[in-house]
Amino acid sequence: MKISILTVGDEILIGQIVDTNSAWMGQQLNLTGARVVTIITVGDTMEAIHTGLREALEQADVILMTGGLGPTKDDITKKALSEYMGVDMVFHELTFQRITKMFEVWGRPMNEAHRLQCYMPANAEILTNKMGTAPGMWMEYAGKVIVSMPGVPYEMQYLMENEVLPKLRQKFQGQPIAHRTILTVGEGESHIAEKLEDFEEGLPEGFKLAYLPHIAQVRLRITGSLADEATLHRILDEKAEIIRSRFADIIYGFGTDTLEGAIGVMLKERGLKLATAESCTGGYLAHRITSVAGASDYFVGSVIAYANEVKMQVLGVSAATLDTHGAVSEQTVIEMAEGAVKVLPADIAISISGIAGPGGGSDTKPVGLAWIAVSNGQKTRTFSIRAGKDRDKNIQYFTIHALNQIRQFLKQL
Amino acid sequence: MKISILTVGDEILIGQIVDTNSAWMGQQLNLTGARVVTIITVGDTMEAIHTGLREALEQADVILMTGGLGPTKDDITKKALSEYMGVDMVFHELTFQRITKMFEVWGRPMNEAHRLQCYMPANAEILTNKMGTAPGMWMEYAGKVIVSMPGVPYEMQYLMENEVLPKLRQKFQGQPIAHRTILTVGEGESHIAEKLEDFEEGLPEGFKLAYLPHIAQVRLRITGSLADEATLHRILDEKAEIIRSRFADIIYGFGTDTLEGAIGVMLKERGLKLATAESCTGGYLAHRITSVAGASDYFVGSVIAYANEVKMQVLGVSAATLDTHGAVSEQTVIEMAEGAVKVLPADIAISISGIAGPGGGSDTKPVGLAWIAVSNGQKTRTFSIRAGKDRDKNIQYFTIHALNQIRQFLKQL
Structure with a gap:
């Protein structure tokens, strides 16, 4: 499955914000076996978003968009999408009710801008965003999938983990890819790599080891891809156990442990x-x-x-x-x-x-x-x-x- | 002057690296009055780089590329460029001498990969990189400019500051752009926007207001572009002062304040x-x-x-x-x-x-x-x-x- 990430926002083009969303999405997608083929950032104009959509669609099966869904005037992603796909914008009553409830809980008044946030392209399936007011949208267009999510990192992450990744997995099934991640602390990347030279050379076809260093820590990720899923997991477990036994003292966990x-x-x-x-x-x-x-x-x-x-x-x-x-x-x-x-x-x-x-x-x-x-x-x-x-x-x-x-x-x- | 930034590297697509280069370049270019219209990231293949070049050239006058210039096998930017522009690769003797000298100073041996680094597209003007072995390249193609720089941040920054920005300023004299950013806390984006509707409508041609929300805070950014720089700054100061006086209670600072x-x-x-x-x-x-x-x-x-x-x-x-x-x-x-x-x-x-x-x-x-x-x-x-x-x-x-x-x-x- 080929993916284009399309980020909308002048603030990224002028360098006011570093685009960390795309890196996070790239990591998550890579883990599921999807391949990000391009990341495109465009500004907050109709023309720019349309150009970005055209280029993203040319290269991939799935476009993951972030940004431009807020209640202010410069947030025009939805309008650009409905024009591009040639569909109307319709009012989404359930989203309106959900936002109304959120404002009740917060004890703050809603205004007209929030009501306008509830208009969506008619072909959009709504992805409920429990972290904010703007919902995500899943749209099928020209045999491809376009997903639109807010640019706020924790809202995007919530939608990716709970809605988008599960739906993508269901729709596109490639050869299984799996990982084992081993977490170390207190020893440098090159010293670990030195002790794993033989290990790396002994990895079977379709398997590889990556070093992901981050402030006094190194994550060791073994990735494998095989048609037979049981064999894939058996080999990954064996390989992870070899690393575990060699580095018992510096390993504090696995996977998403902290x-x-x-x-x-x-x-x-x-x-x-x-x-x-x-x-x-x-x-x-x-x-x-x-x-x-x-x-x-x-x-x-x-x-x-x-x-x-x-x-x-x-x-x-x-x-x-x-x-x-x-x-x-x-x-x-x-x-x-x-x-x-x-x-x-x-x-x-x-x-x-x-x-x-x-x-x-x-x-x-x-x-x-x-x-x-x-x-x-x-x-x-x-x-x-x-x-x-x-x-x-x-x-x-x-x-x-x-x-x-x-x-x-x-x-x- | 319209600019496309084109970043080459699988490590960005899989999220192993966050692309901070583009944000830095965006900031610098914005200060000089150039406008970044798109940022495109592609992988380390001929086809991907060619697609990126085509899209980048469609939208801009100048393409600033980073990445893919190192001595390892997956660094193929130069070959992709020479094929795309239809020019030969030629050996650049001065670069070879410069790299040879660097290795002498370091006391390390050079290898064949470093010699191959000295082949450049025939139409490239060399931009000397005092921070590393791979030089920058300035190429004129189809009435546009393509610049290629290493992806290592301090090497790219050195080349931008000492070579690329001065040359761009000389070649294109754009209309200055400037900003004022006002920082607020404790009030929602939509409530601030409601009170600034008249303000937004009253902004002169070439000026706009953007809302950048982040956890209980909203940054208000006024952007303007005018031929006359003194007038530009005078109007921006006046507009910022209007916002300051309306929201004195929730404003904690300006620009990069925290x-x-x-x-x-x-x-x-x-x-x-x-x-x-x-x-x-x-x-x-x-x-x-x-x-x-x-x-x-x-x-x-x-x-x-x-x-x-x-x-x-x-x-x-x-x-x-x-x-x-x-x-x-x-x-x-x-x-x-x-x-x-x-x-x-x-x-x-x-x-x-x-x-x-x-x-x-x-x-x-x-x-x-x-x-x-x-x-x-x-x-x-x-x-x-x-x-x-x-x-x-x-x-x-x-x-x-x-x-x-x-x-x-x-x-x-």
């Missing part, structure tokens, strides 16, 4: 409660932990000790330690973690103090340096890391390593 | 220190505040009180309040904010408690409900919000509203 989710499972299994004491990560570590639904079962809270007074007054770090060793030091993170276990109702606490940058570095303590400690009150482990110069990336890099240190500590309990 | 940055400026101006006391946002509010470089000047820290014990033991919320009103209540957030001002060395504290979901909701307190309080110890303001059912989105929505409440509180001091 590092924070894996830690949650470990804490629940052990009946332990976690707290964080953060300086340089400024709450991002707690945020990652609490992004998991149900985190309140094992996460009690944090002290974000950005100022030294908070390190002293709330966590009990001694003034002498801060004076002698500084806020970014092994001694300080030990006192932060041990203080957090005392002050907060937790069994285990992790602390982190570092220099996220761009300012605040020195020769002995450069931007990108961080110290981490994990403690359960009896035993305290420390760890130091060196990242780069970019503040945002450093905060993320520190946080991934901190999550990994919690995992390592829990494994040894 | 809400957390705007709060930082307000705190520094007033010489005040801020703290947060978070439950449902789990540290994300503190993270947003500390994502600003230099936040330590005005942010002291947080208590993330996920468990009720932390609300009581660290922030001093009374057991009676939690029993009578529950953790998600106006009374609880008041005690959390007032407690945080006492416990942490801050002048102002914001607290938030809500139900991020997906679990934990009830009829009277559904998923998506949150209470916020801001206090300076003397005065405490409260605010409640209703979001949807998606955990990630709720955490972001709560956080934006919390940042906005800090802004509102500071404005009234």
